[in-house]
Amino acid sequence: MVMIAVFAPVTLGLATLWLPREWIERRMAVAVAGPALAFVLLLSIAVGASDHLGAGKDAHHGDTATAFGSEHLTTGTLNWMPSLNINFAFLTDGLGLFFALLVSGVGVCIFLYARGYFGREGPTSADDLYRFYPTIGFFTTAMLGVVLADYTILTLLFWEMTSISSFLLIGWDRYDKKAVKLAMQAFFTTGLGGMGLFGGVLVFGNATGNIVEGGIWRWSQMLEHSEALQTALLNITNNPQLMWAFVLMFIGAGTKSAQFPFHYWLPGAMAAPTPVSAFLHSATMVKAGVFLVGRLFPVFAALPLFPQLIIPFGAATMLYGGVVALQQHDLKRIFAYTTVSQLGLLMAMYGLGAIDFEFVKDGKTLTAAAIDFDVTQIANHAFYKAPLFIAAGAIGHVLSRDITQLNGAFYKHKAICGTMMAAALGLAAVPGTISFQAKELFLYAVMHAAKVSPWLWIVMGMTIITAVCNVAICVRVWTTLLGLKGGMSEADAPEAHHDHHHEHPHEHGLLANLIWFPGAAIVSLQFLGGLFPGAFWGPIFGGFEQTAATGNYFYKGVPNLWYILTHAFESLPFWISMFCLVAGFFVGRSRLGRGAVKDFADHIYPVMYWLSVTGGGRCFRVVQTGNLKHYLLFVLGAMLLGFGWAVQLDISNGGGMLDAVSIEAARFFEYWPGILIGFIACLTAVLIPTTDSRIVRVVFLGATGFAVVALYLVYQAPDLALTQLMFEIISVILFVIVLRLLPKEKRGRDAGKLWRVPIAVAVGLAFGWMTLVAASNNRGNGAFADDGVTPLVEPSNPHAEPLGVTLAQHSYGLKTDEFGNTKLETAMSEGPDGVSERGGGGTNIVNVILVDFRGFDTLGEICVLGLAAMGVWSMLPHRRRKSDPKREVETDYPQDAIEPPLDDLGQGVTA
Template identity: 30%
Template sequence: MSWLHIMIFIPFIYAIIIPFLYKLFNHKFHTGWLVIPIPILIFIYLSSYITTISNGEVLSYTLSWIPSLNINFTAYLDGLSLIFGLIITGIGALVILYSIYYMSKEREALHNFYVYLCLFMGAMLGVVFSDHVLVLYVFWELTSISSFLLIAYWFQRKQSRYGAQKALLITVFGGLAMLMGFIMLSMMSGTYSIREMLTLVDQLNTQSLFIPAMVLILLGAFTKSAQFPFSIWLPDAMEAPTPISAYLHSATMVKAGIYLVSRFTPLFGGNEVWFWLVSGIGLITLLYGSINAVRQTDLKALLAYSTISQLGLIMSLLGVGSAAMYFETLEQSAVYGAAVFTAIFHLFNHSTFKGALFMVVGIIDHETGTRDIRKLRGLIQVMPITFTLALIGSFSMAGLPPFNGFLSKEMFFTAMINISNLSVFNMETFGLLFPIIAWIASVFTFIYCMILVLKPFTGRPELAKLEKIAHEPPIGMLVPPIILAGLVIFIFFFPNLLGKYLIAPAYHSILPSITDPNIKISAWHGWWTPELMMTLGVIIIGSLMYYFLHKWIGIYRFYPQSITLNNLYNEGLDKSESFFRKMTNKYMNGSLRSYLIYILVFIVITLMSSSVLLNALVFDASKDAPISFYEWGLIIAALFAAFTVLFSKSRMISLIGVGTLGYLVSMFFVIFRAPDLALTQFVVETVTTALFLLCFYHLPRFGKYLGTIRFKLTNLIVSIGVGLTVTLIALSANGFKLFESIGGYFENAYELAGAKNIVNAILVDFRGFDTMLEISVLTIAGLGVYTLIKLQLSGRDKDETK
């Protein structure tokens, strides 16, 4: 096992230990202090590879997991996985530090909080470092499960449960679609390795499953990264504690879809369907998120829609950059491939300024008791440091200098202008829409950024109306956003340091064929450039629209709520629940007989139809042994016992018939020289007969409906069907053998297992795990029965004392 594997497993191991640490030390200090070393150590470990990876090296370590199924955990460290790993652990460490001062150790179940957080961190690391698609899928779904637990952390709140359920349903749906896409890719390529798939581009893109696999994988990416129309889960996920929102919904979980698209761009890039789906959905999401952010009155809701918008921006850049794979010349590829460089750059920038903004909103909520923009005014007078942090984060997100968001926003405009001149993919017709949509969305981005920073902090103070006395938070709550805000400014002045050591290696991982991107990040591109004109237009039009916001904000009320995505989701969920509840009530009638009929009819239809369609009913009695007279005697006796059960009107006689039939089967085992099985059958028959007697003692008398023709006819048809199916398949299996009998292998039990009894050897050695699991099931069932009896007796004792 490599250190890279250990790094991924450490958060999972620590999640097991946290409850014990919480029990031991929570009364002394905050549990977060025991958790924060984990992301810090992993961050330091990954940082040690920055120079190695920036020099073009790639590291791969394989851990055998299920070799018989060709499933191994290969941890793959390249530029793309490195930058994601640093974001996951770096932001994770800051979030944990922030949570120490945000989450009260007296009022919160911190052991649950940090267990879920560690599970999520480990799952995200597993996603970005996995090379095997099935292993990646396992970690992918672990992020969905752990995020569900984190969003529902305050489970006593209805909205928390609702938001967690919505996030789980949507992301798991996308995950299952992604799994189908992975299976299709593995069927086409003959491998589960992403690296090996990427080397088979020419072979895969001509196959019929290539486009379906692409669409299914994109479904997984779009649902996880909250792309339109799946973005509805993200605003409701804001019911989670603010540290969770800062971690999951700004820096990590929502970036998993971005990672997936980036990782598979070398395979699907250059394809027209991929280009339009990724860039088109990205632009729609960008516009949708920015327009809806302006109308929000809750600060976290505003940040949620801004996150949707920014994720759409990054996704559109990846789609635009994928066009570079279409061209053969390095010059053309580099022009359009620059969009991928911009996407990774903005992804990093977004993690810094959005993480800081979520923490600022958490500070406002924590210190004032509200996030309602309509109740917040003049906070700059009592929270000047928080205002400064909000100013830095908001202006960076708006794309203003001197902050890192300005650099990536200018490069975003450049990419949109360049792609509008593309001469393929029908861009001659639709190309002009790219810069237009980008500019309109940027105007709304500017407006909601001004709302975020100006509405709560400026104006006439109304501090007396707040639920708490507003003041600056403890220094520990300020340190994480200060660090992130410092990065926002530092990156503006030294962007190429980040570009050389982190962005460029990630770019090469996505577009390996473009050996030298030759991209220098600069804050100034000259006078009167299209990008500068677009930026000035955003500032001027955005400022005017913000100033007159009160005059046009009412236009949002004209949109019919009945056709909003949230309403469609709620209506669809309610109607589907109602439909399935009615359908379930029709067949779940409380009758054990009905349930058995459903099961048996399904078995008969499935087995018989499969046998007929596959021509599997082949009979060959030439090798069958002759039936002796005493075997005929046992058969006739068994038939008499069976008919006795069918036609008896007494439960006692029916029970005697069933027991007789079981004991006769035991005699067959004796004849076939299987004394152990015969003994087991005798014991089982004796026990079951006693249980039947006990049950029948408490059962009511036969109802009148038992004698109806419908009841008897149904039983007759089902029983004949089951008996005929089992008989035909048994005879067919005996006469249609594809392989040699495995019985010969077990006859050598003494040499293989040192056992003189074949049956014992099979149960204890050859099927040891199966036997152990059966015993475990019986043990669990016994414990359940014991618990129920104990609870019942305890309830009786309480009733007697009353």
């Protein structure tokens, strides 16, 4: 069932491709069915699990173990690559299921919104929607896979799929070079993190071999053995591999979740259409890193490095994102930086969770992790950020996305601006939104953690500044949209730019409202949760909470708004929240940070790109000289080194290679015609370079070839001799023709010839020796042994016949008689006394091998010849056409070349 849920979005998304382009409404209906189906299926799992396990639980008070903590619900396994530990299995625990519901639920809204965003009457609407639904369906499936996959490597596969779909969606406008560049930037950055995750997963699987046989390759296994793992993590000096596994996985999480200094890709990703920004780059995909840290949290929180690494990165990201967000003008960039900031907060939250603090309750000292309600934090962010983006995209359609252009926009577009303003309240964490409670909880977490390590008060300060910035942004959005005094106006933008303004025909009718309604639906959850946390929020989200699983919670249930307001006076976080609201209000009204600033991190990727391209080019120019001589020397040098190493090894192993030389040297004079022919071959070869005349050289070359033909005859290979003879003749003719076409050799530049001699001699000796050794060691074959009785080298399997013998026996067809002798079969019928086999049916064994046993090889050989002929034909000038004067210019010959008989050459080569 989970499998269906995961793959429903992509399947239905692809199914929309079969619909005609004009069917926009029906296309939307089919596409929306994907995430909707996933949502329903996953919900049924969640409800079923809570009915089964959590009967009678009171989530509001959180007293009992909740639905998803006590048992890790894995689905059955569908084998894919069991040997590599990659199979399809899904883990539907609280965290994964929560994320999956978030993805599919927001997905439904975004699918609807896309219809409103791309419109109906626009020039490219139909095409855009045609492309959009399959792509976004692909992403939805990938994201569901990331959060639900049980096998670590399966998670990685889906993880990379989200990167790919993100790349496709950011570079949506294929003709916009800037968008494509930004898409590549996002892809490379998250892809780098993907490599980190891959490494982390592999190291983790390898390092845990002592805990589970074969290592841990499933998240459920990791959670099952969390105690053993925690013990190992506490003595990390004995298990340094586990620490590296964590660091590598954190690189993956950090790049995906846009942690400082890798955050630059996220604002860049705003080149994507707004539905994509709302879905991928605020609500879901960027949370994958947070999800991963949350997945690791129950186990890796024991690692001392966990808070030390995560908190600084998270806090720095939070502060930086908040401050930069305040100083942006483009709405999407504002919200992108607040997303960065919020992601930092979520990371820091998990980091803080790893710090245990002690508290006194009812006279007893208890220890608890300074974490609570991680799911609330994550859901809270999705529930105001997605609507913000939706509204930003909508307002960008009708007016502009530049906040300085939007003064008083509320009176023109009430629904859109209303949605945005409501969601901005969530950003500011105003009391009445769930965001307020979430901020409270985070402040509590910081405070508790700071009791353990006082330097964390710095984080508290950073949180306050970030919150002030967020409130200021909210104030500016409100005042601007309402056209109040102190709002942003064109006076704040030194150079007004309208480049984000898209002209879209304004739509009317019910479906036109899809441009803002999904946002309003999502943001309403903010207020429902904020106003009725006990009745609404707690029962729904309480069961998913991570801390509920481990039982370490310090705050029972999401705090009630009225409770906080009435009991607030003694609690520090409340006063901090209030201070942030007030200070934020004044900052928002002030002239502080009104100009748009550039993020210095935007330069990181271009600089890295430039460095690698130019560095690579420089490397290329050094290594690739273009001189054949250098390449050849490099290859030969490597070969000689390898040979020297082999000789060295051989000597240390008893010197079989040296023995081979002496054994064969003793048989030097066994056949004197052979010696004579060998001498001729050597002599003619050596004579080739001694002469300057190229014709004489070719003659010597041919003579060597004929000597080789004779050697083949000595070796009882008549087929080879015939073939070589024929090709030798053609080759010599060809050489003579070609030499006529080439310029004459320039004399007097033969200096520096001598250095070639030692290299050539060394290589020749090496090859000769290798031949000798190979030929004399290959005698593990009964029939072809030197003495015919005992092989020089005992074959590893004495009953195995060498391939040559087998091929010879089967080349005609043979029969075993009653004495065990193998005879050639003359008739097809089976003899009375033995086994009869049908062979290749030829008496020339070499021919049978070529056309029968290695028939496909020979076919390939024919293809090679054909290709060579085609290559020759294509390189030679074609028959000139009189109507093509350009070609004649190209085929002009250099003056010093002899005018060639071109057609003859072409025929000669291809014949």
